[in-house]
Amino acid sequence: MDMYEEKIRTWLNEHRMNGVQLLQKLVQEPSKRGQEGSAQAIVVEKCRQLGLEIDLWEIGDEQLRKHPHFYCDRRDFKGNPNLVAIKRGTGKGKSLILNGHIDVVPEGDHAAWHDEPYSGKLMDGKVFGRGTTDMKGGNVSLLLAIEAIVESGIQLKGDLIFQSVIEEESGGAGTLAAVIRGYKADGAIIPEPTNMKLFPLQQGSMWFRLRIKGKSAHGGTRYEGVSAIDKAVVVMKEIKMLEQERNESLRHSLYKNVPIPIPINIGSIQSGNWPSSVPDTAVLEGRFGIAPTETMEEAQKSLKERIDALNESDAWFKERPIELEWFGARWLPGNLEINHPLMKTIGTCYEKVVGEEPLVEASPWATDGGYLSSVGSTPVVVFGPGETKMAHDSNEYIEVDKMMEVAEIIALTIIEWCGVDQE
Numbered sequence: 461m462d463m464y465e466e467k468i469r470t471w472l473n474e475h476r477m478n479g480v481q482l483l484q485k486l487v488q489e490p491s492k493r494g495q496e497g498s499a500q501a502i503v504v505e506k507c508r509q510l511g512l513e514i515d516l517w518e519i520g521d522e523q524l525r526k527h528p529h530f531y532c533d534r535r536d537f538k539g540n541p542n543l544v545a546i547k548r549g550t551g552k553g554k555s556l557i558l559n560g561h562i563d564v565v566p567e568g569d570h571a572a573w574h575d576e577p578y579s580g581k582l583m584d585g586k587v588f589g590r591g592t593t594d595m596k597g598g599n600v601s602l603l604l605a606i607e608a609i610v611e612s613g614i615q616l617k618g619d620l621i622f623q624s625v626i627e628e629e630s631g632g633a634g635t636l637a638a639v640i641r642g643y644k645a646d647g648a649i650i651p652e653p654t655n656m657k658l659f660p661l662q663q664g665s666m667w668f669r670l671r672i673k674g675k676s677a678h679g680g681t682r683y684e685g686v687s688a689i690d691k692a693v694v695v696m697k698e699i700k701m702l703e704q705e706r707n708e709s710l711r712h713s714l715y716k717n718v719p720i721p722i723p724i725n726i727g728s729i730q731s732g733n734w735p736s737s738v739p740d741t742a743v744l745e746g747r748f749g750i751a752p753t754e755t756m757e758e759a760q761k762s763l764k765e766r767i768d769a770l771n772e773s774d775a776w777f778k779e780r781p782i783e784l785e786w787f788g789a790r791w792l793p794g795n796l797e798i799n800h801p802l803m804k805t806i807g808t809c810y811e812k813v814v815g816e817e818p819l820v821e822a823s824p825w826a827t828d829g830g831y832l833s834s835v836g837s838t839p840v841v842v843f844g845p846g847e848t849k850m851a852h853d854s855n856e857y858i859e860v861d862k863m864m865e866v867a868e869i870i871a872l873t874i875i876e877w878c879g880v881d882q883e
Contacts, residue, residue, distance in 0.1 A: 464880070465596070465812065467872045472604060472864055479604045480587060480649040480860055482506065484580035486596045487589035496540040496562050496626045499596075503562065506603055507545035510610050510620065515544040515651045519626070519637035527640060528668030529835055531790040532633040532665075542634050543624040546642055547606065553617025553879035557648035557838060558870070559621065559635060559828060560599035564591035565852050572854035586857040591844035597858035598866070599624065600649030601845060605871035618878035621645055628828050631789030635828035639836035647802040647877060648838045649870060650673075652827050653846030656862060658810075660803055660841055661714055661822035662792030662829050663722050664750030668763065669743060670695060677741035685738030686776065689731050695770065695782060699724050699746075702766045704708030710751050714798070714822035716837040717797040721822065752795040754823065760786060777807075792830025794823075794840050802839050809872035813865055826849065843869075 472479075482502075491499035507514060520537040521735070525531055543562075549555070567577035567590045577590045599688075600623060607617070621643055625634030674690050675730040677685025703724040726746040732739035750759040764784060771781040771823050796803065798820065810818040825848075829840035845862035 462739070464612065464614060464875055465580040465872060466563060468608045468735040468868060469613055470609045472868055475604070475859070476864055478765060479864065482580060482603065483587050483597060483600045483820050483863070484593065484672045485583070486600070487580040487587065487591055488578055488794060490578050491564050491591065492539060492564050492566055493534070493627070493630055495564055500541060500543055500562050500624060500626070503599070503603070504543055504621065506542070507622065508605055509704060512545035513546055515546070516541050517641075518542070519634060524633065524637050524640055527636060527643050527717065529636060529792065529831065530633060531626060531631045531788065533788060534619060534627065534630065534633070534857055537626070542626060542861065544639055545622045547610070547616065549616045549618040549620070549878060550881040554647065554877055555645035556874060556877050557621045557623060557643065557645040557832065558602045559623040559625065559648055559650045560595055560602055560830065561626070562599070562624050563628050563629050564596070565628050568854055572839055574855055578721065581837040583780040585860050587860060588855060588857045588866070590856055592858040593653045593847070593856050594851035595652050597843065597846050597863045598653065598844035601651050601866040601870060603869035604864070605874060608871045609874060614875060615881045616844065616874070617881050618646070618876060620874060625828065632791055632828045635831045636835065639831055644836045644838050646839070648829070648832050648840045649873070650827055650829050651844030651870070652842050653848050653851050653865060654823070654842055654844050655847055656843070656845060656866065657819040657821050658803060658806060658841055658843050659823040660796035660798055660800065661712070662794040662822060662827050662842060663752060663825065664756060664759075664791045665747050665826045666746065666750065666759070666786060666790035667788040668748050669785040669787055670746050670767070671785070672742040672744070673780040674738065674740045674742065677738040679736040679738060682738050685740070686708070688739045688742035691776060692731065692744060693730065694774070695744065696726060698766060698770055699726070702762065706751070706762060710753070711755070712822065714820060718824055722751050724748055739806050750793045752793045754793070756790065756792065791826030792834045794829040794833045796833070796839050796841060799837055802841055805876050806841055806843060806869070806873050809869050809876060812872060813869045
């Protein structure tokens with residue numbers, strides 16, 4: 461492969477600003493949920509310029525909606541298509557999916573940003589704006605890697621399948637739709653912001669809701685009532701205990717630097733509607749982490765058993781049981797062997813570019829990788845530029861140097877994995 465390394469490196473160095481400008485264009489098209497179309501159009505045009513075979517379609521058909529792993533409350537996907545673009549190989553090589561999502565989370569409080577959230581401003585070697593790290597910078601790395609191979613005249617043996625999907629931030633419907641459409645491969649790379657670490661493991665997650673009953677009364681005689689907020693505190697303490705037990709039982713070397721590998725987060729509390737009344741209802745909503753080594757059903761069972769036990773042991777809850785509901789978005793976990801050939805290939809290419817071995821850890825968050833691996837039977841490695849801490853944060857940015865390094869590593873990985881037809 462040495463004969464191709466210099467070609468790839470030279471081309472990327474000469475076209476560095478082209479990559480920056482492409483990223484800026486993508487960032488300047490806000491692609492929040494339901495608004496992905498304009499940014500996706502830029503990606504489509506780029507893929508056409510590269511001579512890739514285009515498959516552009518609007519998801520949401522009956523087959524997707526009836527799939528057992530479709531967890532999405534969005535009813536209308538019109539005008540916001542999924543994209544798959546393929547560089548066909550000559551045959552007899554391994555295929556590879558390069559998967560990235562085009563949707564971004566909302567920008568939050570504009571006052572917290574130093575510049576306009578969608579500026580795409582280049583400053584001190586960084587591009588700023590919502591989606592730079594999560595994950596348009598990673599998507600540009602993929603496109604640059606493909607373009608470097610095309611422009612260097614390298615003919616691959618295996619098929620290269622680039623995916624720009626919608627709906628990742630809301631549960632993965634875009635990638636699930638691509639799997640259902642038949643897109644599977646011998647391996648896949650997702651360039652989420654991993655700080656250039658390799659993530660063979662990804663936790664899954666799902667949302668839950670707990671309804672807790674109290675007894676209303678006047679605040680002046682609150683002792684005549686039972687506060688649903690007080691009872692919610694009891695429930696939250698139990699959830700903290702469950703979180704501790706679940707994480708103590710998860711023994712895996714890749715989690716040694718992660719303080720809480722599979723968190724249970726209470727993200728919303730709703731209770732009461734009058735300061736002088738004892739609240740008779742509390743609703744807790746949260747995110748339940750799924751270990752890479754367990755199924756979604758096993759994770760659900762662990763919370764259900766804890767709530768059932770509380771309903772049985774607590775006199776108040778025995779008469780007025782806590783109600784558990786699973787709702788909204790869910791992400792499947794992913795689990796790839798550390799010594800899988802795809803891990804070895806990326807690791808070797810990383811060393812050639814960076815000059816040292818990559819760090820290998822478990823992902824602290826969920827990705828679309830679970831759909832590719834669990835539903836599509838495609839081995840997945842998550843690896844990309846960008847700092848995890850900047851994802852979803854104000855003043856989000858990505859370092860151009862890292863974006864370019866990842867482009868080079870992925871280009872070499874494509875060549876090694878798919879093989880080159882030298883005839």
